[in-house]
Amino acid sequence: MSNGSSAPARTSPVRSQRKPSRGSGIRGHEAAAGWLFISPMIVILGLFLVIPILMAAWVSVSDWSGRGSPLASTVGFVGAEHYGELTLGGGLATQDFGTALRNNAWYVLLVVPTQTVLSLFLATLVNRQVLKGRGFFRTAFFFPSVTSSVAITVLFLFLFSASGAVNAALARLSINGPNWFSDSRGVVHILLGAVGVDQAPGFLTANGFMALSWWQWLSGPSVAMSVFIIMAIFTTSGTFMLLFIAALQAVSGEVEEAALVDGCSGWQRFWFVTLPMVRPTIFTVFTLGLIGCWQVFDQIYTGTQGGPAKTTLTPAYLSYQASFESAQWGRGAAVAFILFGIIVVMTVIQRLVLRERDTVPKRKRFVFSERSGESGTRPGAQL
């Protein structure tokens, strides 16, 4: 999304240079032909994307009851009422939305970095020339990505059931596995409990945000949500591995060779040569991961429907539930738009953090030469 928006900016100078020659003589009708060719796409996008989004935006600020058209004159404007209910109301709606945000935030926090690192790792592994059976491994790692998420969810439901394969394997190791999909305890709470912190400190329970105390915000993903986190990492890292393989293959052998000649160790070559060169792909993977993770729905719909104890409720599922199960259409649409806002803000922040500054390469080169000069033992310290 953001990659696409930056592209025109780069190409625009070229276009403006060419402009005078356009629109005259034999090329005069090119513009009309162009519009003709893209008009089916505009119509389709407008019909199935722009208009529904605009209508949903209207529903989120209206009192539409689900009967007849939302644009009928009987439907009233209620302003930001639904948004207020969700964020400031303090009632059940706020609590549900806060819970959904908490669950999904932990999900994003754990899935996005892990899948990025793992997929880069896998890509580096299967990109090696010396690896035998590369094709097999690439296919194997990529396979979960092409499998339907519903099928994988059902598979995981079986694997992680109380008497499922995972618990059977754990039992072999004399570990009493949890009842994964019905365990609502937060992982952070469990870890704290293991070191003897059972009760929350008063300042954490006394205050809160969105009808949830800070202690609840800090609970971590529930055991049930952790299974979805593992599943998301398992299914998506193959997809992103593919992107990284493409990026790695674009790194020319000469660069690697030059680094070798300069006496870089394998690790240094990865940190200072390969990684900076695949940086745009890291950005893409991060962005795609972020968007995908904030929209998690099918696993929840197929697997747990938000349970146990609402710990796998996500904003996307909450939006569906509010609209279709509770007929609170305005609230459901408002959830969707807040979610949209969150995704946009997150992407912008991440773009700012990961952007390439013109000055960086110079400084880095300087730092690198200085560092490698003084000691070759801590090359990773800079990054």
Place this chain on the structure above:
Amino acid sequence: MRRNARSTVLTTLIASGALALTACGGGSSFDEEPTGDATSGGDSGDPGAPLTVLIGSSGDAETDAVTAAVAAWSEESGVEARAQAASDLNQELAQGFAAGNPPDIFYTSTDLIAGYVAAGSLYPYGDQLTNVDDVYPALIDTFTIDDQLYCAPTNFSTLALVINTDSWAAAGLTDADIPTDWESLAAAAQALTTDQQVGLSFGPEYQRIGAFMAEAGGAIIGEDGTTAVVDSPENLEALTFVKEMLANDTLKYPSEIGAGWGGEAFGSGGAAMTVEGNWINGALQNDFPDISYEVVEMPEGSAGKGTMLYTNCWGIAQDSQNKEGAVSLVEHLTSKDVQVALLEAYGVMPSVQSARDDFFEVYPEQGAFLEGGEYGVGLPTVQGANDVIADFNGQLEGLETTDPQTILSSVQTNMQALLDSQG
């Protein structure tokens, strides 16, 4: 300049495209048709517009039985009518209402009826029904909103205690031990609990535990319908009892024994007793045909008998093109004869009291379920109540490690806030 010209073209194109699209929509559904003249019903001369019946079916037996009943009426009346089973009833209904062409007749659940009524989607036809007096009063109350009966109950279900007779005998228990109160229930569960089997299992939800709350004399909403009475000593007593059974492992939630619901926990042999409704019969026949079991009424609590009562009704859409025909079809579907046919087909309990004896005749061993119709309590029908109940259920999942009072207080707050917001 040229750039300007181009952007003008672009704007014009998008604008005209958007206009064209909205115009298309306007033709079909953007006008006021839903609230318009459809109320006049079918023309008196011809048999009327064809009818569609949408049901959320429990299985082929139900679909086939309803289809047959609808077809019989269609033949008799000359009105084309067709029954369909929805894969996701709520969603399909929501789409139908939004588009202005919902099915004419559909199952309406207790948790959605208030929303449909508020939106004006339901056609109240209670006053046109002839057999209202025959229907169980509790069912009529459920579907009466603002003193108006909106729709005719289809049938109903209640909860009862289901006992595995083999386990019962193996534990050395006799007919005299059949639980009649909470104490004997706890004792029986204790006796039935072995290494392989837990004494009792049911889902962590108000839809089950509510039976115990009713037995203790508790409720969710007070008689006046405007105050929440969740936080009461009666409800606390019920939750404390359930918590005690959870604590000494004579009661486990189905998920803890690797089952999706109480029936599965019971059928798979993971639990010797369960609290379920009469739908368990079909499930056990299909999935666990070898199990031998007995159904008894829920044990009495300190306030006497109590159970939960579930029902649906035949909603008729306000937007239906043939409401007259639809009411006539519902009359047919709720008549005693058809209800007896349905009960024979898939074991539901007729909503009319006159079919009581027929039920006992067909299912003599299922009497406990039917008895529940006399004293069962339904789910609250206030709009948004299902969100509060869902939250309650979420907290009940953690009942073993939570203070029951905390749960009741938070549900009380939510329920009262909901009732206040109704005005």
